[in-house]
Every structure is written in C-alpha cells, then in structure tokens.
Amino acid sequence: MSEDQRFGPDRRVTLPGPLALDGGATLSPVEIGYETYGTLNAAKSNAIFITHALTGDQHIASPHPMTGKPGWWARMVGPGKPIDTDRFFVICSNVIGSCMGSSGPGSLAPDGAPFAMRFPVITIRDMVRAQALLLDHLGIDTLHAVVGGSMGGMQALSWAATFPDRVQAALVIASTARHSAQNIAFHEVGRQAIMADPNWRGGQYYADGVSPAAGLAVARMAAHITYLSESGLTEKFGRRLQAREAKTFGFDADFQVESYLRHQGLSFSDRFDANSYLYITRAMDYFDLAEEHGGMLANAFRGSKTRFCLVSFDTDWLYPTSESRNVVHALNASGAPASFVELSAPFGHDSFLLDVPALDRVVSGFLCPEC
Amino acid sequence: MSLRADLSIIADHVRSGSRVLDVGCSDGALMAELRDRKGVDARGIEIDGSDVTAALARGLSVIQGDADTDLADYPDASFDYAILSQTLQTTRRPDRVLDQLLRVGSKAFVSFPNFAHWRVRASLLWGGRMPVTRSLPIAWYETPNIHHLTIDDFRAHVRERDIKVEGSWFLSGEKLTGEAVANFRAEHAVFLLSR
Numbered sequence: 253m254s255e256d257q258r259f260g261p262d263r264r265v266t267l268p269g270p271l272a273l274d275g276g277a278t279l280s281p282v283e284i285g286y287e288t289y290g291t292l293n294a295a296k297s298n299a300i301f302i303t304h305a306l307t308g309d310q311h312i313a314s315p316h317p318m319t320g321k322p323g324w325w326a327r328m329v330g331p332g333k334p335i336d337t338d339r340f341f342v343i344c345s346n347v348i349g350s351c352m353g354s355s356g357p358g359s360l361a362p363d364g365a366p367f368a369m370r371f372p373v374i375t376i377r378d379m380v381r382a383q384a385l386l387l388d389h390l391g392i393d394t395l396h397a398v399v400g401g402s403m404g405g406m407q408a409l410s411w412a413a414t415f416p417d418r419v420q421a422a423l424v425i426a427s428t429a430r431h432s433a434q435n436i437a438f439h440e441v442g443r444q445a446i447m448a449d450p451n452w453r454g455g456q457y458y459a460d461g462v463s464p465a466a467g468l469a470v471a472r473m474a475a476h477i478t479y480l481s482e483s484g485l486t487e488k489f490g491r492r493l494q495a496r497e498a499k500t501f502g503f504d505a506d507f508q509v510e511s512y513l514r515h516q517g518l519s520f521s522d523r524f525d526a527n528s529y530l531y532i533t534r535a536m537d538y539f540d541l542a543e544e545h546g547g548m549l550a551n552a553f554r555g556s557k558t559r560f561c562l563v564s565f566d567t568d569w570l571y572p573t574s575e576s577r578n579v580v581h582a583l584n585a586s587g588a589p590a591s592f593v594e595l596s597a598p599f600g601h602d603s604f605l606l607d608v609p610a611l612d613r614v615v616s617g618f619l620c621p622e623c
Numbered sequence: 624m625s626l627r628a629d630l631s632i633i634a635d636h637v638r639s640g641s642r643v644l645d646v647g648c649s650d651g652a653l654m655a656e657l658r659d660r661k662g663v664d665a666r667g668i669e670i671d672g673s674d675v676t677a678a679l680a681r682g683l684s685v686i687q688g689d690a691d692t693d694l695a696d697y698p699d700a701s702f703d704y705a706i707l708s709q710t711l712q713t714t715r716r717p718d719r720v721l722d723q724l725l726r727v728g729s730k731a732f733v734s735f736p737n738f739a740h741w742r743v744r745a746s747l748l749w750g751g752r753m754p755v756t757r758s759l760p761i762a763w764y765e766t767p768n769i770h771h772l773t774i775d776d777f778r779a780h781v782r783e784r785d786i787k788v789e790g791s792w793f794l795s796g797e798k799l800t801g802e803a804v805a806n807f808r809a810e811h812a813v814f815l816l817s818r
Contacts, residue, residue: 559684580686584696589666589684593675610673613680621682 258390259288261314264353267385271348274538277372284386285353286310286345289329290337292392299392300335300619301383302344303400303407306475306532307524309352312344313337318523324605334616340396345386347379347407349532351525354382358458358525368527369455376403376539380410384418394418397619401425401604402571403532406539409579412560413541413552421559423618425604425611426568428575429549429582430540435570438478439533442471446526455527468526469517476516481567481600485509542582549582561591561618563611565603591618626656628797629708629734632813636732636790637663641703644668644727646690646720647710651678658683666702668693691715694723702728709811711735712768718780725786725818734813737793739773739806757796758810774806781816790815 258265269280287310292299302312302325309316313323313330329335329342346354349371357371387395398419400408405427412422428435446452449467457463477485489509493499496506505511545551553560560583564576573594583590595610597603604611626634630653637643639661645654648667651674657663667685669675678685686693690707691714705728707720712735714720724731736758737743746754753763761767774793781788793800793809800808 561679580688581696584686585698587698587701589664590686591675591679591684592686592688593672593679594687595672595676610676613676617676617680617682 259292261287261289262317263287265386265389267389269385271378271382271385273372273378274375275373275378279348279355279372279378279382281355282348282382282385283353283355283359284345284348284382286343286386287312287314288344288390289313289342290340292341292390296392297394297396298339299341299343299387299390299395301387301395301398301411302329302335302342303379303383303398303404303411304344304347305400305402305404306536307472307520307529308404309350310344310346311352312342316523319519327607328612328615334612335399335619336616339620343386343390345383347532348382349374349379349528349535351528356525357455357527357531366458368458371527371531373538374531374535376406376410376535377414377544379535380407380414383407383411384415387418394420397421397423399423399425399615399619400427402427402601403536405571406536406541409541409552410539412556412558413545416553416556416558419558421561421618423561423563423615424576424579425563426565426571426601427562428539428571429552429579430542431537432575436537438474438570439537441474443530443533445470445474446530449526452526455530457526463521464526465518465521468521468524468529469514471517471526471529472520472524473513473517476513478570479600479602481569481598483567484598484600487598488512549579550585553583553586553588556586556588559589559591559618561614563592563604563614564594565597565599565601565608566594567598568601568603570601626652628794629792629811629813630656632792632794633706633708633732633734634660636815637661637704639663642666642701643704643706644697644702645706645708646694646724647707647713648674648678648683648685650674651681651683651685653706653708654678654683654685655681690720694720694727697727699726700729704728704730704732706732708732708734709736712770712772714770717770717772718784721780721784721786721816725816729817730789731816732813733777733816734811735772735777736768737774737806737809737812738771739775740810741807742810744807756810774809774812777812777814781814785818787817788814789817 270278346352398411405424446467449464452464494511542549562576564573580592645667654665675687705724743754792813793805794811
C-alpha cells in the first residue's frame with residue numbers, strides 16, 4: 253500500500269462534494285488536508301481517526317510545517333507508543349473551517365477571491381461529515397476507533413452519534429457533549445477581540461497580508477488561561493517579575509505570566525488565521541449533542557454498538573469532570589458499553605497534550621485490549 | 624493469578640454469556656475472568672481512579688463512580704447479575720444500595736466480611752480493642768468500612784425486605800464452611816439474591 257498516493261504525511265485532497273451543512277448551505281468542492289501513519293491492513297480494520305482540538309491540525313506526529321515543532325501528539329502516536337503505528341493505521345485531518353489545508357474562510361471561493369466571511373458557518377457535525385468523505389476516499393468503511401481531546405472529543409462523540417456503524421470505539425478526552433454558557437462566553441471574548449482589531453476589516457484582510465494579529469493574539473491569550481490550572485500557573489510563574497528587579501509602574505510585561513501570555517498570543521497569530529478562529533469557535537459554541545437528538549443525550553447513542561471511553565482531568569475547569577459524567581450517564585441510560593475515569597494531573601485542560609502516564613495506560617488499554 | 628475465594632464462588636455461579644454489572648470492581652479481576660472464561664458482557668463501577676485505570680488497561684468497561692449514588696443512572700433490569708463484592712460495608716446506605724442492585728440486576732451477588740466471626744468477637748471481648756483481622760485488616764481510624772455487619776444481620780435484613788436468598792456460601796479462609804454455624808465460623812459470606 254505504501255505507493256498509494258492517498259497515504260502518508262502531508263496529503264491534500266479535493267473531493268467533489270457537495271457537502272450539505274447543518275446551516276443549510278452546501279460546500280463544494282471540499283478540500284481536506286490530512287496525514288496518515290502506519291499501514292492499513294488487508295481487512296482495513298485497523299484504522300484510527302484522531303480528531304484535533306480548536307487550533308490543532310493534521311500534523312499529529314510530524315513536524316509542523318510553519319513552526320518546525322514536533323507534532324502536537326507526538327508523545328502519544330508513533331511506533332510502540334500508546335497509539336501504536338506499528339499496529340494501527342492512523343489518520344488525522346485538518347477540520348473544515350481551519351487554515352491548514354482544509355476548506356475554510358481563507359480558501360478561494362468560486363469567484364477566485366478568498367471566502368473570508370462568505371464561508372458558510374459550520375458545525376462540529378459538519379467537520380465529521382467531511383471526515384467521513386475523506387474516509388470514503390481512503391476506501392475505509394469502519395474505524396477501529398476515533399480518538400480526540402477537547403474539540404476533538406466533541407468530534408469523536410459526533411462521529412459515534414452520526415455514523416454509529418462506522419465507529420467501533422470512541423475515546424473522548426477532556427471534552428463535553430455541549431458547550432456551556434461559560435465556554436461560549438470565553439469564546440465570545442476572543443471573537444470580539446479579533447473583530448475589534450482595525451485590521452480585521454470585516455474579514456477582508458487576505459489581499460494585502462495585513463491581518464488582525466493583535467486581536468487574534470488577545471483571543472489566544474484569553475483562551476490560553478482557560479487551558480491551564482490556577483495551581484499550574486502559580487507553580488510556573490507565581491508573581492515573579494520578568495527580566496527585571498523591580499516593578500516599573502508602567503504597562504510593560506512586568507510579570508513573567510504576562511510575558512508568557514504575550515508570547516503565546518504572538519506566536520499563535522503567526523500560524524493561525526483569525527477568520528478560522530471565528531468559525532471554529534462558533535462551531536464549538538453551537539455544539540449540543542442532546543439538542544441534535546430531541547433534547548435527550550441518551551438518544552444520541554441509542555442502539556449504538558460503539559464502545560466508549562471518557563477521560564477527564566481533575567484540574568480541568570474548562571470541561572470539568574461533571575461534563576464527562578453527563579455523557580457517561582447518557583451512555584449508561586442507552587446501554588452502550590462505557591468507561592470513564594477522572595485522572596489526576598496538574599496541567600488543567602491541557603493535560604491531554606502533556607505527560608500524564610496514566611492517560612497513556614488508559615489509551616493503549618482501551619484501544620488494544622488484546623495486546 | 625487466582626481469584627479471591629469469594630470472587631471465585633461468584634465466577635463459578637454466573638451463567639455463561641450473561642450481562643453483569645460489578646459494583647466496586649476494583650482492578651477488574653473478576654470481570655476479566657468472567658469475560659475470558661464465560662463470555663460475559665461485564666461492566667464495572669469503581670470509586671478508585673487507579674483501579675479504574677488498571678481495569679481499563681485490561682480492556683474492560685469500567686466507570687469511575689460511587690455505588691451510593693451512581694447505580695441510579697442504570698435502567699431497570701439492565702443486567703442479569705449485579706455484583707457487590709466486599710463493598711456493602713463501605714457504603715453509606717447499604718439498604719438502598721441493595722435495592723438498587725436488585726433493580727438494575729435480575730439477581731445480585733453480595734459478599735461481605737462477617738463481623739460476628741469468632742476472631743472478631745474474641746478481639747473485642749478479650750482485648751477490648753476494635754479488631755484488626757485477616758478479613759478486616761485496617762485499623763478503626765482508616766478503615767473504609769463504615770457499616771460493619773454480620774451474617775445474621777444480613778439474613779434478617781433480606782427477610783424483612785422480602786428479598787429471596789437463592790444461594791449462600793460461607794468461607795473460612797479459602798474453605799467453605801457450614802451454614803448452621805456460619806455466623807460464628809465464617810470470615811466471609813456470599814449471597815445470591817433476587818426479588
């Protein structure tokens with residue numbers, strides 16, 4: 253299979269579509285940026301789809317083309333790792349709406365100009381439908397598992413609810429079945445920061461290369477705080493000053509935590525498109541799996557043969573354990589085989605990206621019980 | 624690794640291919656045995672996170688949760704058997720947990736350490752101290768056991784509640800002991816119950 257041009261790192265495909273979107277519009281053609289790792293077996297039964305978080309991408313275990321940094325889940329995915337690419341065929345694609353090779357506001361519309369804000373508003377389920385198109389293109393009917401953290405976990409739940417026959421197992425980490433008012437509120441702060449940047453110009457900033465970087469940086473700074481825990485921040489920075497002996501009584505980044513957030517914000521605006529941030533946060537805010545199923549979350553999983561595993565972290569206040577429990581209750585009520593564990597880790601919501609050995613054990617045990 | 628004696632009795636008497644909920648399943652030893660030996664569809668609830676992780680690593684379906692509160696999430700008769708092994712004495716309301724067990728399971732296996740065993744009696748009677756024995760190995764200040772009970776207490780309770788005893792086994796160490804003197808001689812009891 254290795255000579256098959258559909259497989260390997262840094263792939264792009266343009267599928268004819270049309271993709272009918274929840275918002276009523278259709279998308280055609282549908283571009284998808286993706287990567288695959290490992291080898292698809294003859295029975296095509298060893299495929300694992302990994303879904304990425306808000307600002308993630310398909311570069312899960314390969315260096316990021318713009319930053320040169322290792323893939324965002326390189327510690328989890330690879331030969332002999334918890335998601336073992338010697339055993340599994342791993343697929344990761346860039347969600348539609350994003351800016352790393354999939355159709356999004358930066359893509360060209362049929363008139364030859366970037367969509368910008370003419371791009372249709374998308375949902376988590378739309379992202380999943382596009383992934384299903386990719387799966388068809390790869391010639392794979394059924395996934396051994398779909399795995400995702402945060403927004404990736406929303407996609408994993410949506411996969412299991414939308415295509416129950418195509419998903420044997422779903423691993424949902426640090427996620428939720430619906431965005432809370434608090435989640436939406438934080439996202440709105442970020443969107444307003446972007447739209448308040450004079451360089452945003454109604455989203456029409458692609459032509460001259462001057463983007464609303466300052467607004468996007470502020471959005472990232474606010475969001476980044478929600479990804480960490482208070483104790484983690486205190487441990488890392490406390491009230492220590494940055495490269496100075498005393499406070500300046502001004503508005504420079506006196507504190508280390510300020511300088512850290514400014515760096516996070518600026519480096520993010522170098523690699524991410526502001527309009528994509530608007531579209532993807534909107535998709536997350538609209539996510540409510542119960543609402544899609546008559547108000548009863550259990551109905552989303554009724555009759556499902558999919559095995560589920562939910563993992564939360566005790567320091568995650570963005571998607572706290574109660575959100576995972578909410579899903580587990582629904583899974584119990586629907587009779588689906590479900591596992592759930594709250595892991596202890598100091599890193600807040602970001603724990604799923606960081607070194608938490610208990611997570612490795614859960615992931616490998618859940619994905620490969622016979623190993 | 625061989626199963627603890629009370630678990631081994633339960634494993635022997637669970638019907639092949641049945642659906643089982645193991646409440647307080649620890650690291651999933653019984654569930655794994657039931658799955659591998661009897662093709663049982665086993666689910667577990669366990670309060671301790673590291674035990675849940677261990678059971679998950681065995682490929683089992685286990686939910687971190689509390690027997691006192693979380694059984695309410697399961698529909699009626701969703702399992703052929705609900706199992707509560709050495710957990711009853713750690714619950715806040717054992718009576719309600721038993722009711723829930725017999726609601727979600729058609730039958731229930733319940734095992735518990737017998738507080739009327741002669742060694743326990745001797746320890747309290749002659750030593751004047753709360754017993755620390757083979758089956759109750761933890762000192763009073765750190766024991767998870769908050770509702771100690773005896774075999775006769777349990778018999779009386781199920782009689783009052785019109786719960787049927789379909790089977791009972793009494794263990795002294797690893798060995799079965801007779802029913803008549805069980806309250807005195809047995810360290811552990813296993814009951815199979817139904818409504």
